[in-house]
Structures are given as C-alpha cells and as structure tokens.
Amino acid sequence: MHKLKQIFTVKTIKRKLILYNLIIVISIALFVSIYNYISYRNATIDMLVETSEENTWTAAERLQVAYDEMLNIVLNCSERKSLFLSLTNTDYNTSSGKRFALYASQILNDYCAISGYSEYIAKITLYQKDGILVQSGYITGSYDDVPSISQSSWFQGEQDKNFNAYQLALVESPFHQASDDRLLPIIRTLKYDYDTQTASSWVMLGISTRLYQDSVDQINTDNPIYAITSEGDIIASANTRKELDGAAAIPALLKAASDSGSVKMVINGTDNYVSYTRTPQSGILIYEILPHDQLVIDHTIISKTIFLIFASCIAIGMGLSILISRKINQPIALLLRSIKTISGGDFSYNPKIEGADEIGTIGTCINQMSWQITNLLDTRIEVEKEKKDLEIKMLQAQINPHFLYNTLDSVRWMATIQKNTGIVKMITSLSSLLKNMAKGFNEKVTLEQELEFLDSYVTIQKIKYVELFDLDIQIKESRLSRAKIVKLTLQPLVENAIFSGIEPSGHNGTIHIIAESEDDILYIHVIDNGIGIPSEKTDSLLAGTEPKTAGTMSGIGLPNVDRRLKLVYGEGFGLHISSQENLYTKITIKIPLEF
Structure with a gap:
C-alpha cells in the first residue's frame, strides 16, 4: 500500500509515466468493455428480431399457399360449365336430375378430398336461384343454409369483392349446426349465370379459423403471436398474456407502409419489438410481440467476457508500466x-x-x-x-550480335555469288531466328508473326532432315492471323514433334497446326503422327519431371511453355496433351482470344 501511495505522490519522471500509463490503460479498458457490452446486446436483439421476422414470414407463406388453394377451388367451381348446367333446369325428383345432383356433389367432394387443406374447409356450397343446393365440407348441411348465407349482412359485400385480390374477412358462421362460431368466407358468382343482375347462382367456401390457429401454434416461440384480417379482426393467437394487450398493436400495423418488417412499439407502458408479415392478396397479417425486458440475453456470459477484457487490459497496462519504468534507466x-x-x-x-x-x-x-x-x-x-x-x-562486345548478323550476311552473299541456294536459305532463316530470339521471349506477337518465326525454324530443320517431315498449317478464320500470342510458343512444340515424335519413328511424318476459336478462346493444335507418348508420361511432361533433351534450338521445353502461358493468362490456360502410342500426339494451346 505504501509503494502504491508513492507512485501517486512522488513527482519523478518514472512515477509520472507509470501513473499516466495506468490512466490510459484503464480508460481504454473501460471503453472496450462498454463497447463490447453494447455491441453484444444489440447483436443479440437484432438476432432475436430477425428470428421473429422469419417466424411470421414462414407462417404467412404457409397460409398464402392454403389461401391460393381455396381460391382455386372456388374458381374451378364457378367456371366449370358442367356444374352450372347441373343446377339449371334440373328436376331433382327425376332419375336424370338425381344423377346431375350426384355428379355435382361428387365434384365438390373431390375438390375437398384432393386439397391438402380439406380439414379446414368448413363448408363449400353451390347454389342456384330455384333453391337447388349442393354442399360439401365437415359442417353438416341444412335446407336453411341458403337463406342463412344469402341473408347475412356480409353476403353482398363478399360477392362484390375483386377476386384477384380477395381480402378475407372474419364473419359469424351462418350455419345452424356449425362447429365453428366464425368463418372466413369466399364467394363468387357462377361464370355461366346469365342473370347477372340478381346473381342468382353462386359458390361459397367457408374457411375454418382452425387453419390460422394451427399455423400460429406451429411457430416455435414463447412470445405472443397473432393472426388478423385486413379489418383488424383477430383470427388466431398463441402465447397471449394478461399483462400484454396484443390487440393494441393492430392500428399501427394496419397503417404500416411495408408488408413485412419490425417496429419498436410501446404497449401497456412497456417497450416491445413487433415483427410482422402481411400477404397483400388475402390481407392476413401475422405478427409477433417481443417484450423488450424479456429478451433472452445471457448476462452471465457478457459479465464474464467484460471482466476478462478489463482484467487483461489492466494486467497488460501494469506490465507495460513496469517495462517503461525500466527503460528509463x-x-x-x-x-x-x-x-x-x-x-x-x-x-x-x-x-x-x-x-x-x-x-x-x-x-x-x-x-x-x-x-x-x-x-x-x-x-x-x-x-x-x-x-x-x-x-x-x-566480353559481350567481342561477340556483339550485330557482328554476328554482319558475318552471317557476308556468308549469305558469298553463297549467293556461288549460287548455293541451300546455304543462302539456311543462313537467311538462321539470321531471322537469332534476331527474333535476341528480342526476348515474353512479348506478345500476332499469330502471323509467330508462324513466320516458325517458318524460319522449319526451313533450317528441313534442310537438316531432308524429306523427314511436312508442315501443314490451317487457320480456320482469317481474323485469327491477327490474334495475339506469347512469342516463341509454337517453336518448342514443333521441335518436340520433330525430335520426340517423328524422328524416332523412322519414317516420314506430317505436323499439322490448326488454329480455331470458340467462345473468345483461341485454340491452337499441334498434331504429329509420330511414335506418340505413353499415357503414364503425359502428366509428367508438363510437370517438368521428364529429362530434358540436350541440343534444342531455343532451350524452352514444354513445361516452360505451359508455365509461361499460365503466368501470362492464368491457371485456366496453358497446354493440354493427348496421345496414343504409335499413332499420334496432339498438344493443344488454350489462351484467351485477343487482338
């Protein structure tokens, strides 16, 4: 304690440095601790709100599927001509009338049976102006059903709704023997009813509220969750709490501009996050309430983490303080x-x-x-x-390339004077080769220039190997002559074809060079009909593990060419070798097409 007191009282440079350093370290530790706490807390809240949004979206998507299926059933019933004719001018007391009635009833039963939501179809009713009625669903039918439906206060309003955006409404059940007190009806006039003034033929499907109750019950959450109509009527709810009036959020949610999201809202004097998803076609809105004070945040982990950060900062600060004090001396x-x-x-x-x-x-x-x-x-x-x-x-001046070119030029003129065309041709080709090689290997030239350089090399080899091989060049498109290629790419491949393919075969051969393009890629194939390459050696050739042949003109082997192309154009380009022993060897150059 006495030493600690000295640190804060004695005004030496050493003590001051320790004190200032501790103040800085403690300040940083507090800042980092508070920042980490706030960041962790906000991240946890964001994650919980995002999970809540996913819950409402999943439920809304599931209910939208059911809604679409119910609309399709009503639409099929209203536009099926055979059903309308079954209700029109039919005497159900005759055998034919009974058959029509049985047919219509079977159709409705089939629609319910094939639906994945048949258990939620309370009643589907098909009616004609003379009182002819066909029904299906789990609610028992009655002769009073038609007047009960048509005389309901909501009947005309439901009949007038736009079927392309039919927003569901919660109404009292019109059926006397109903097992549900409230339903969500869908009504549509039959398409082939020509008495449109009175709308005397219609189909009604009543959706049970159990569909929505089961959907919200399936959501994995302990928070209050509700399903409401576009008019604000609560269809279903789960995990409701007495101290939290979920209906208080409805007015604000109905006015929300977007169809999904989350808002912070005060309900019963407490802060809450409300996540919601609305389906515009049906108007059904699913929302979940997350009480702010009940968000699950592990304060123990946060506290331990903050304590470790703070303690670490202090320990590091003390160590630095001692280190600095020693450094002064x-x-x-x-x-x-x-x-x-x-x-x-x-x-x-x-x-x-x-x-x-x-x-x-x-x-x-x-x-x-x-x-x-x-x-x-x-x-x-x-x-x-x-x-x-x-x-x-x-030393270089002694073998200056210009001196060599001049010497070769003199030899060429001497051969010309002596009318020795073979020597003239070889000297001319050799001079051209040396000039091109002296300019470097990594520059890009046109394919035409590369072929001219190759021609000089082939001229020399043909003089050396009389009638040993022929060279056939095919350029599939004239524009490819202007395509760019890395200089001295073809010569090593042709050299390999001569020395490793044709010469060992013991017979004359042909080297084909074919240039073509596809999808902005230039492909140049060098094909010889020499001895071929064993399949187990094709990979080792490009890997550079095969022994190199001495005496090559350029000193550039196949691995070198492949590596140069990959360095210039990328790993997706380079050489590919395919061969069959005693038949052929094909080396394909793959590079981007550029001009």
Missing part, C-alpha cells in the same frame, strides 16, 4: 550495445538511441557516423560492381 546501456554492434561490423541505423536530451544527441552522432561508414562501404561496392560490369561488357 537503460539509454546508456543502449548506447554501449550500439557501439559494440558497430565494432562488430553492423552499421545499421538504430533509432532507439536518439532523443532530445544529451544522451539522445550522442546517439544521433553515433547514427550519423554509422551512416557515413555505410555510405563509404556502399560506394566501394558500387565501384567494384561497375568494374565487373565493364569487364562483362567488354
């Missing part, structure tokens, strides 16, 4: 070590020994001295390097 030791380093031949710059005080000034002078020694050494190295460069240039 070490500048002289740093100078001594720096001088020993210089005496050992290391003249590197050391910024740690410089400073604004007297010791720092000495350190600056030592660094300047080290810099001057380094400059002297670098100057000496540069002089030696220049000397070696001059020696190399003198």
